[in-house]
Amino acid sequence: MASPSRSRPLLISFSGMDGSGKSTQIEALRSSLEQSGQRVFLRAFWDNVVAFPKWRAGFSHKFLKSDGKVGAPGKPANRNDKNNRSPYLLAGRSGLYLLDAVKLRRAIHRARSSQADVVIFDRYIYDQLATLPLERSWFRAYASLVLRMVPRPDVAFVLDAIPEAARERKPEYPLDFLYKYRESYLILQRMAGLTLIPALSQDHVGEEIANHVRKTVQGGGMADKSLTHAVS
Structure with missing residues (x-):
C-alpha cells in the first residue's frame, strides 16, 4: 500500500538514446527500491502508452524495410524507423505524438x-x-506544445551517451543519426528542465541517479522515511 504520508507516488522517467544504459539503471534503481520495501510499478512507454504500437511496428517493417531487431555487439541490426526524417514521416509522427501525449496523460x-x-x-x-x-x-x-500537454515527472532523467559508444553497445542506427539524436535530447533537456546524467561509468551513473532521487524525495515533501532510506 502506498505510504499514507504521500498524496501520490513518486514519478520517475528515464530517457536517452539507444545504448545509453537506461535498462541497466532502471533495473538497478528498481531493485534497490524493492529491497527497501517499496512497491515499484514499471511502465514501458512503447508497451504501455503509445497509440497503435502494432500498426506502427508493421508500417516500419513493411514500408521502411526495418528489421525491428535489437542490435547487440557483434550482431548489428538494420533499423529504419525513427532515423528516417523524410517530410511525410515527420508529419505523420507529429500527429501520432499528440495521440501519445493524450494516452500518456x-x-x-x-x-x-x-x-x-x-x-x-x-x-x-x-x-x-x-x-x-x-x-x-x-x-x-511543436515540442513546446506537446510538453505543455503532459505532466512532468517528479524526476525526469536524460542519460547522455557518446554516439560511438552507444552504437558499439547497440549497433542499430547510423552514426550520423545518433549525433543528431543526441543533439535533440540536449535541446529537450534545456527546454523542459530535465536532469541530464553525464556519460560516466555505470557505477557513477547509478550514484548520480540515486543522489537526484534522494534530493527530490527530501526536498519535495512527498515521501516518508522509508523511501528516503531506500535511495540513501
Whole structure:
C-alpha cells in the first residue's frame, strides 16, 4: 500500500538514446527500491502508452524495410524507423505524438491513483520528441506544445551517451543519426528542465541517479522515511 504520508507516488522517467544504459539503471534503481520495501510499478512507454504500437511496428517493417531487431555487439541490426526524417514521416509522427501525449496523460492518472510508492517510466514523451529535428524552430514550437500537454515527472532523467559508444553497445542506427539524436535530447533537456546524467561509468551513473532521487524525495515533501532510506 502506498505510504499514507504521500498524496501520490513518486514519478520517475528515464530517457536517452539507444545504448545509453537506461535498462541497466532502471533495473538497478528498481531493485534497490524493492529491497527497501517499496512497491515499484514499471511502465514501458512503447508497451504501455503509445497509440497503435502494432500498426506502427508493421508500417516500419513493411514500408521502411526495418528489421525491428535489437542490435547487440557483434550482431548489428538494420533499423529504419525513427532515423528516417523524410517530410511525410515527420508529419505523420507529429500527429501520432499528440495521440501519445493524450494516452500518456491517462497512464499517469492511473499510475498516480495506484497503490505504488514509485512509478518508473522506461522512456517518456521526451523520447518521441527527440526523434524530430529540433534544431528547426518549427519543431521546437511543436515540442513546446506537446510538453505543455503532459505532466512532468517528479524526476525526469536524460542519460547522455557518446554516439560511438552507444552504437558499439547497440549497433542499430547510423552514426550520423545518433549525433543528431543526441543533439535533440540536449535541446529537450534545456527546454523542459530535465536532469541530464553525464556519460560516466555505470557505477557513477547509478550514484548520480540515486543522489537526484534522494534530493527530490527530501526536498519535495512527498515521501516518508522509508523511501528516503531506500535511495540513501
